[in-house]
Amino acid sequence: xxxxxxxxxxxxxxxxxxxxxxxxxxxxxxxxxxxxxxxxxxxxxxxxxxxxxxxxxxxxxxxxxxxxxxxxxxxxxxxxxxxxxxxxxxxxxxxxxxxxxxxxxxxxxxxxxxxxxxxxxxxxxxxxxxxxxxxxxxxxxxxxxxxxxxxxxxxxxxxxxxxxxxxxxxxxxxxxxxxxxxxxxxxxxxxxxxxxxxxxxxxxxxxxxxxxxxxxxxxxxxxxxxxxxxxxxxxxxxxxxxxxxxxxxxxxxxxxxxxxxxxxxxxxxxxxxxxxxxxxxxxxxxxxxxxxxxxxxxxxxxxxxxxxxxxxxxxxxxxxxxxxxxxxxxxxxxxxxxxxxxxxxxxxxxxxxxxxxxxxxxxxxxxxxxxxxxxxxxxxxxxxxxxxxxxxxxxxxxxxxxxxxxxxxxxxxxxxxxxxxxxxxxxxxxxxxxxxxxxxxxxxxxxxxxxxxxxxxxxxxxxxxxxxxxxxxxxxxxxxxxxxxxxxxxxxxxxxxxxxxxxxxxxxxxxxxxxxxxxxxxxxxxxxxxxxxxxxxxxxxxxxxxxxxxxxxxxxxxxxxxxxxxxxxxxxxxxxxxxxxxxxxxxxxxxxxxxxxxxxxxxxxxxxxxxxxxxxxxxxxxxxxxxxxxxxxxxxxxxxxxxxxxxxxxxxxxxxxxxxxxxxxxxxxxxxxxxxxxxxxxxxxxxxxxxxx
Ligand SMILES: Cc1cc2nc3c(=O)[nH]c(=O)nc-3n(C[C@H](O)[C@H](O)[C@H](O)COP(=O)(O)OP(=O)(O)OC[C@H]3O[C@@H](n4cnc5c(N)ncnc54)[C@H](O)[C@@H]3O)c2cc1C
Numbered sequence: 145x146x147x148x149x150x151x152x153x154x155x156x157x158x159x160x161x162x163x164x165x166x167x168x169x170x171x172x173x174x175x176x177x178x179x180x181x182x183x184x185x186x187x188x189x190x191x192x193x194x195x196x197x198x199x200x201x202x203x204x205x206x207x208x209x210x211x212x213x214x215x216x217x218x219x220x221x222x223x224x225x226x227x228x229x230x231x232x233x234x235x236x237x238x239x240x241x242x243x244x245x246x247x248x249x250x251x252x253x254x255x256x257x258x259x260x261x262x263x264x265x266x267x268x269x270x271x272x273x274x275x276x277x278x279x280x281x282x283x284x285x286x287x288x289x290x291x292x293x294x295x296x297x298x299x300x301x302x303x304x305x306x307x308x309x310x311x312x313x314x315x316x317x318x319x320x321x322x323x324x325x326x327x328x329x330x331x332x333x334x335x336x337x338x339x340x341x342x343x344x345x346x347x348x349x350x351x352x353x354x355x356x357x358x359x360x361x362x363x364x365x366x367x368x369x370x371x372x373x374x375x376x377x378x379x380x381x382x383x384x385x386x387x388x389x390x391x392x393x394x395x396x397x398x399x400x401x402x403x404x405x406x407x408x409x410x411x412x413x414x415x416x417x418x419x420x421x422x423x424x425x426x427x428x429x430x431x432x433x434x435x436x437x438x439x440x441x442x443x444x445x446x447x448x449x450x451x452x453x454x455x456x457x458x459x460x461x462x463x464x465x466x467x468x469x470x471x472x473x474x475x476x477x478x479x480x481x482x483x484x485x486x487x488x489x490x491x492x493x494x495x496x497x498x499x500x501x502x503x504x505x506x507x508x509x510x511x512x513x514x515x516x517x518x519x520x521x522x523x524x525x526x527x528x529x530x531x532x533x534x535x536x537x538x539x540x541x542x543x544x545x546x547x548x549x550x551x552x553x554x555x556x557x558x559x560x561x562x563x564x565x566x567x568x569x570x571x572x573x574x575x576x577x578x579x580x581x582x583x584x585x586x587x588x589x590x591x592x593x594x595x596x597x598x599x600x601x602x603x604x605x606x607x608x609x610x611x612x613x614x615x616x617x618x619x620x621x622x623x624x625x626x627x628x629x630x631x632x633x634x635x636x637x638x639x640x641x642x643x644x645x646x647x648x649x650x651x652x653x654x655x656x657x658x659x660x661x662x663x664x665x666x667x668x669x670x671x672x673x674x675x676x677x678x679x680x681x682x683x684x685x686x687x688x689x690x691x692x693x694x695x696x697x698x699x700x701x702x703x704x705x706x707x708x709x710x711x712x713x714x715x716x717x718x719x720x721x722x723x724x725x726x727x728x729x730x731x732x733x734x735x736x737x738x739x740x741x742x743x744x745x746x747x748x749x750x751x752x753x754x755x756x757x758x759x760x761x762x763x764x765x766x767x768x769x770x771x772x773x774x775x776x777x778x779x780x781x782x783x784x785x786x787x788x789x790x791x792x793x794x795x796x797x798x799x800x801x802x803x804x805x806x807x808x809x810x811x812x813x814x815x816x817x818x819x820x821x822x823x824x825x826x827x828x829x830x831x832x833x834x835x836x837x
Pocket of ligand 1: 191192467
């Protein structure tokens with residue numbers, strides 16, 4: 145008889161236990177097992193904090209799947225889609241092509257993803273704490289911060305480098321805070337420029353106690369011990385934003401620090417999101433035997449599944465001990481089905497909780513017994529040592545831990561050159577992105593939001609607004625191309641997201657790609673800063689000029705974001721000015737359209753493959769047009785409007801009520817501003833008064 149084909153998606157606690165149990169129960173001639181995982185190893189999450197804190201070696205917490213699972217075909221590939229109707233999975237091959245594979249049974253065990261998007265700025269500035277690379281990069285970063293602190297001459301910067309902020313005080317937050325605290329404090333003796341008192345490790349937690357999962361006495365113990373070891377615990381406090389500077393709290397305080405670890409926020413994997421099956425809070429609903437509701441040959445286990453535990457009729461917890469038991473039980477149920485026997489519901493009583501808090505201390509609740517302090521720490525290490533998947537891992541970790549007790553933690557790190565990186569950054573309204581006189585380190589492109597370009601008045605030293613830059617605009621190119629410090633400051637006007645290219649990468653790319661260099665030089669040449677230096681009288685005149693006296697009325701017809709391409713062209717043809725304003729459903733400015741845009745849209749359509757193009761004339765205008773155009777507000781001066789036009793190389797600008805209310809109220813033309821300017825300059829000429837009189 146042909147063996148049944150079982151495909152497992154995922155290689156974590158649930159998947160590995162499922163594969164092992166099934167392999168033990170059914171011979172290769174009865175069942176082929178194929179396991180797909182994004183990485184070639186299983187991550188042992190409970191030890192990630194130890195990796196970040198350098199108390200074990202990186203590879204000890206990652207077990208290679210093919211060595212753990214003899215008799216199972218292990219494929220390091222990402223599954224893109226599961227087609228439950230045709231019983232096929234779709235995955236990406238090494239050459240990038242999509243391939244399909246038929247199955248008799250599929251087991252979805254793809255866990256959950258970390259989601260830093262729940263707090264503005266976290267995805268740009270914080271470390272997630274879920275996969276192996278998170279722990280590795282965090283460890284590198286911590287040691288690097290200590291090296292920078294050693295070299296820093298500015299005490300404020302040194303303080304910032306030695307401030308570590310952990311958001312969330314559940315199991316992973318508490319464990320990683322304990323480990324970072326231990327690593328940094330125990331290492332200070334190797335540095336000359338800072339001491340233990342300079343180190344600040346802060347845990348920010350929204351509830352009134354840390355470790356909400358354990359009993360109150362153990363929570364209290366953990367908090368007291370951690371505070372004694374130097375960790376600051378902020379309870380009933382929420383992080384509301386993260387920036388390069390640190391974490392903004394809900395009470396308005398800014399917690400400054402160069403390292404942010406975010407241990408809160410999980411998201412459902414895209415694979416699960418795209419599955420059309422019953423779900424509960426995004427997780428896949430299963431029957432008690434763990435088949436997906438309404439399916440006969442599809443199963444779901446672990447963090448991605450919503451399984452009712454027959455032990456207490458409550459949803460099973462999303463922890464490793466539950467995922468493992470589900471993996472085993474689901475595999476046994478599949479075997480029962482192949483033998484025509486009845487399946488069993490998932491039933492499991494949690495064994496307890498273990499949490500290490502750093503400094504050879506832990507809290508443990510096992511089989512109803514509560515232990516804390518050093519004995520709990522020994523228990524914690526003993527239990528996880530036995531739980532590690534292979535004997536080679538157990539010996540490796542045991543040796544690492546013994547080494548850690550006897551010798552200082554390893555402070556070597558690979559120097560990652562930020563000049564060669566592309567990074568992201570988030571700034572709150574009012575935050576400075578660069579200061580005049582700072583050395584040029586990055587080239588920044590605005591992904592979202594609006595910034596102000598400021599320059600110090602040489603006489604008064606007051607910062608004057610030179611221009612406003614919007615989504616798609618960029619800055620930093622002048623200083624990088626000229627190899628000199630910034631001549632302007634940049635301040636976020638709204639919340640701003642940036643994509644930043646390190647100076648090294650920028651130089652390589654700009655140097656070898658002539659069209660880019662040309663574009664950057666043109667952009668730099670039209671940079672308003674230079675013009676004001678050459679014609680200094682213009683700036684004060686325009687600063688005094690009210691914007692309202694220069695505003696034209698808006699075109700009678702405003703285009704809606706729902707307008708189709710063909711209608712938009714017609715409206716433009718009929719417009720006397722050749723410019724149209726596009727507004728969204730709330731009548732807020734969304735974009736502008738002029739004749740030059742029509743040519744660009746053609747170029748954009750040309751690169752869409754023919755089969756995907758469809759009927760272009762009936763496509764929405766917003767499919768092709770870029771949102772968020774340059775604009776000024778009624779509060780801005782004529783100078784800001786003119787400088788913004790120069791910066792964008794345009795001669796027309798929409799005007800909106802304010803930054804909070806983007807309702808268009810009129811438009812500005814450069815010729816009108818220039819003619820007013822000439823008029824004013826003429827009035828200033830000697831003899832003008834005589835003529836007038
Ligand atoms: C820092 C940390 C500490 C923890 N400590 C504990 C603890 O002490 N005790 C405890 O019980 N639990 C702990 N947990 C929770 C525990 O790790 C999870 O509940 C458990 O890992 C869930 O197992 P799983 O099999 O569902 O998913 P995971 O173990 O997350 O595995 C999912 C796997 O699927 C893979 N995958 C995802 N999508 C795809 C795709 N499309 N194609 C191919 N592969 C894919 C992923 O790469 C991953 O390898 C901790 C979690 C974290 C993050």
